[in-house]
Amino acid sequence: MPRPRSLTPERLAAAALAVIDRDGLAALSMRTVAKELTMSPMGLYRYVADREELEGLVVERVLSTVDTAPPAPDAPWRDRIELMAGRLREAVARHPSAVPLTVAHRHRSPAGLRWSEAVLEILTGAGIDGGRRVVALRALHAYITGAIQLEHLGPLAGSGTEAIAALPADRFPRLAETAHDARTIGPEEEFFGGLRLLLHGLDGA
Template sequence: MPRPRSLQPDRLAAAAVAIIDRDGLAGLTMRAAAQELGLSTMALYRYVADRDELELLVCEWVLRDLDATVPDGPIWTENLKILSQRVRASLAAHQRVVPLLIANRQRCHAVLRWTESALAVLTAAGFDDADRVVALRGLVAYLNGALLQESLGALAGPGTLVMAALPAADFPLLRDTARRAGTVSADDEFDGGLSIVLRGLAAMVS
């Protein structure tokens, strides 16, 4: 029997994202989503089979405006930078969703389309076979790690302040680095780390 059409997927996904933004991933349950929509929990199952399906809707909704087209610039490393910055910009308002996107990266169509474009850039740059596998994994590993770290807090956040107060005799470099971290903007942190990765990739095909 087909599901009723009274509740559109976008509305359901938006409600789930609102819960995550407010209460974190732990707050997203089928019961919470139903309450957000003014439904009974059982009624919600008429629209999604389980939480896995709900999570996938969230991933697609958050990245619904992501431009996954291949940039047309002449420098391939800049094109990868643009693609990476687009993902970060798409998640700026919903950073708590990042772990969910990482967990669903192999089935979210928006992520798959982005990955295809990144592979197109790498292929045009001369990567193939195992090198292309390693290059993609390295890029995605940095992107996922940077986004996850940013979602957990800014460089000048409470965790960094704790490290900045460590005993200088035991952790002189960590203490000094933590104290300087507050001067680094989130944009500089992301772009600086990405530049290191891209220089490494460029060395593979130079």
């Protein structure tokens, strides 16, 4: 197969992301990306050393679309964190199958680092520092990535909620009751409602 004339990191990342979006993360390999680019797998090694480097390019492509500009400083700190979390969710949720890669490689992504720096600045201004700030940032990352995966892999509007709602009420009364309530909650309310609970916890910790 012919070698592409201009295989830039951006084009390489776009091809890898196309494989992930279409076929899932398990389908990502040097061979499948080479096929996407109509080139030989060996030819791909001229541009990236291995799959790990390929994954890093994918993460940077996903996170580069995040708006990392600091929010207006006159807004309450929880509102500013909520804005930053919403920006990250909006970018990452476009490629839900790639979410595990953002967890593994975000420390290598300049865009991801800028997001974290902006969030840490807000937390610091709110008096959250030291080990508490470490835990706060990790908790935010865990919540955002976990919420995105739940929204796309096990949405409240999906069959899982229906199955839980049908559980025998004598054995699982709270689960069945909660599943019935879950049918009325949309993705935005679920994400930001959970985030606000987390932020209120940080405020009082």
